[in-house]
Amino acid sequence: MNKCADINERLQKMKNFYLKLDEMMDKLPESIPADTKKMIKDKILGDKELKELMEGIDKNRPPxxxxxxxxxxxxxxxxxxxxxxxxxxxxxxxxxxxxxxxxxxxxxxxxxxxxxxxxxxxxxxxxxxxxxxxxxxxxxxxxxxxxxxxxxxxxxxxxxxxxxxxxxxxxxxxxxxxxxxxxxxxxxxxxxxxxxxxxxxxxxxxxxxxxxxxxxxxxxxxxxxxxxxxxxxxxxxxxxxxxxxxxxxxxxxxxxxxxxxxxxxxxxxxxxxxxxxxxxxxxxxxxMVDTEAQMGLRMAFRLEELVRRLSNHITNIFAGIAATVAITPIPIADIYVLVVLQGILVSLIASLSGRDISLETAIEFIFSLGGVAGAGQIFRFIAQQTAKLLNGLFPGAGSAVSSTVAFAGTESIGKTAIAYYIDGKDIKAAQKMFKKMQKDNKKK
Ligand SMILES: Nc1nc2c(ncn2[C@@H]2O[C@H](COP(=O)(O)OP(=O)(O)OP(=O)(O)O)[C@@H](O)[C@H]2O)c(=O)[nH]1
Ligand SMILES: [Mg+2]
Missing domain, CATH: 3.40.50.300 (P-loop containing nucleotide triphosphate hydrolases)
Known part of the structure; x- marks a missing residue:
């Protein structure tokens, strides 16, 4: 009857993604350092707000x-x-x-x-x-x-x-x-x-x-x-x-x-x-004092807002991780660490919208924002196209990506993914929005 109809399904998708994260990390290319993988895992699985929501999916009751x-x-x-x-x-x-x-x-x-x-x-x-x-x-x-x-x-x-x-x-x-x-x-x-x-x-x-x-x-x-x-x-x-x-x-x-x-x-x-x-x-x-009732209320009536807030929250976490990864500026050859990281962010946001997309699809989405189309063999492609990617995704980067650039770039990608997957903007509008943010980032 109303938009509450598919809530259960959506929530389950979110939860599945969260639970699958461990497995997903292990599947990432060898070349991503183990401590980076661990940091991503810890930051996401250890996040209080995210944890509360995941628990709330199973533990809530109608207010x-x-x-x-x-x-x-x-x-x-x-x-x-x-x-x-x-x-x-x-x-x-x-x-x-x-x-x-x-x-x-x-x-x-x-x-x-x-x-x-x-x-x-x-x-x-x-x-x-x-x-x-x-x-x-x-x-x-x-x-x-x-x-x-x-x-x-x-x-x-x-x-x-x-x-x-x-x-x-x-x-x-x-x-x-x-x-x-x-x-x-x-x-x-x-x-x-x-x-x-x-x-x-x-x-x-x-x-x-x-x-x-x-x-x-x-x-x-x-x-x-x-x-x-x-x-x-x-x-x-x-x-x-x-x-x-x-x-x-x-x-x-x-x-x-x-x-x-x-x-x-x-x-x-x-x-x-x-x-x-x-x-x-x-x-x-x-x-409301009872947290299970509070969760029940949010799940039933405030899911959109909850999802938007969480997506922003996750974007911040990932931008932070990206900045940490880039504390020692990332050389061009290692740029895929950032792109993979952003790919995970995009798939997470997509899962919050109730969609189930692969890491490959998420990375293709990122490429398309940077004006690179038809990625195909994703990981090999990243290695070959780093220079092009650098210009498209991380403007202002010279030979390497700095912390600031990694943070801003990841933040822009998260925000664009929210506009596309959650707010339902079309890809043209998303690209436009991304380009504008990149321009503003350059000025900073
Ligand atoms: N214009 C206007 N009409 C309203 C609004 N809320 C309710 N109504 C109308 O007011 C009338 C009474 O509304 P109900 O929701 O049945 O009121 P109630 O408090 O449940 O009444 P009882 O069940 O008899 O106790 C209905 O004709 C509604 O359509 C409102 O915000 N604006
Ligand atoms: Mg009544």
Whole structure:
């Protein structure tokens, strides 16, 4: 249904590459010094961030989110907005106390997150009875949320006092029972309805609209603080998405529930009016204490960003290795050490994009950036073409490659590989980008 679909496959590719690294190093040409191979291995396998991600691939669980908010505030819509697709409320849709339910958000059979939805509970008269509130507290504790999200409607300024007090009460009980604080994020929803209301696309919001949103968020924050509710963060968002069936027929949100199951599964976005949802995900990520849940959140919703960050991180590691290798300037004849190193970097980045490319393919990619085509017999070719390569890949190098040049050149190749494999730029654009970076490197 959405881009989460191939996550498992992609993650497995990343992990395979990581696990194969040892083997790959051993297969490299003899002429690469053993200590260089060892350094590469140690730097990559010893990297904390990379290790955490690899462990996270096997050890993660769907985060549990406790939703609080009045009927119509947009809780269900927000869940869809976070998932980037229409998520059916499936699993064991358990109805608990009047108005609360627990459900799983799934995508292709994979649970993205678990939701405890206290639908309209804050406005329920039943809460005036101690027993009803106790039942709710029990349910929350049984659910054991990683984070609570209070959803407010930015155009409804009444009742926020009550909601804040309700949340404060829940948080206090939670703390008493669990001995840890319940992280709370406040999402001020329906910001698209702030004037001027005709701007519905996030990147078209004019400044006066953004200012109004910020003002509203400040106002809500004031009320929350005045009521003594401690929150982790607050943000103005819009969960607005219009849906259509596969045949392009737009559907009314109220009617979606009545559609046949397969139609619901195939729903597509007719209009994406989401605002600040990535920022909200960042807040949720930050607020979560449990690392397995945090990983689960990242895997489900923030993979692109995670992958980009990691690719940059790996590029830095490799640029550092290249600089170390070139501490004693590398003579032309040994240039392939650098090219092979960069080849490994490129294959790693490709694997992070979910592709499975050989070292040869990666090196061919590098050649093509330097304007050398049709590499064929890669390693022999490198030996024969070093002079040409030097000009193409390491500008400013005379008879040997210095540390600085090795660092900058490797960094440029990493960045170009990210643009090509991860951001999906075409090869022409990648070449252009690479040439520009080389020009800038020369100036340094
Ligand atoms: N313009 C706009 N409409 C929204 C937004 N979020 C939700 N809505 C609409 O508001 C209405 C209520 O949204 P829901 O997501 O069903 O609200 P809810 O909080 O789950 O309501 P209950 O399940 O009754 O507690 C629907 O018609 C949504 O389409 C938003 O950010 N902007
Ligand atoms: Mg709902």
């Amino acid at each position: 549990r989110i406790f939703l609080v908010g009045r009927t119509g505030a947009g809780k269900s819509s927000l869940v869809n907005a976070l998932c980037g697709g229409y998520v059916a409320e499936v699993g064991d849709v358990r109805s608990c106390t009047e108005g609360t339910k627990i459900y799983n958000c799934t995508d292709n059979g994979r649970t993205l997150m678990e939701i405890l939805d206290t639908r309209g509970i804050a406005e329920s008269e039943a809460l005036n009875e101690k027993s009803a509130e106790n039942t709710l507290i029990n349910e929350i504790n049984e659910f054991s949320p990683d984070v609570a999200m209070l959803v407010l409607n930015c155009t409804h300024r009444d009742d926020v006092d009550k909601d804040a007090l309700f949340m404060k009460d829940i948080a206090a009980q939670y703390k008493k029972i669990n001995n840890v604080r319940l992280p709370i994020i406040v999402a001020v929803n329906k910001c698209d309805e702030m004037s001027p209301t005709r701007f519905k696309t996030a990147n078209e919001y004019p400044q006066n609209k953004i200012d109004k949103i910020e003002e509203a968020v400040k106002y809500f924050k004031g009320i929350i603080v005045n009521n003594g509710l401690k929150i982790d963060d607050i943000i103005g968002i819009s969960a607005l998405i219009d849906w259509q069936t596969k045949d392009g027929v737009e559907v009314d949100p109220e009617n979606i529930k009545n559609l046949p199951k397969h139609d619901i599964e195939d729903l597509e976005m007719a209009f994406d009016g989401r605002y600040n949802i990535d920022e909200l995900l960042q807040m949720l990520d930050k607020a």
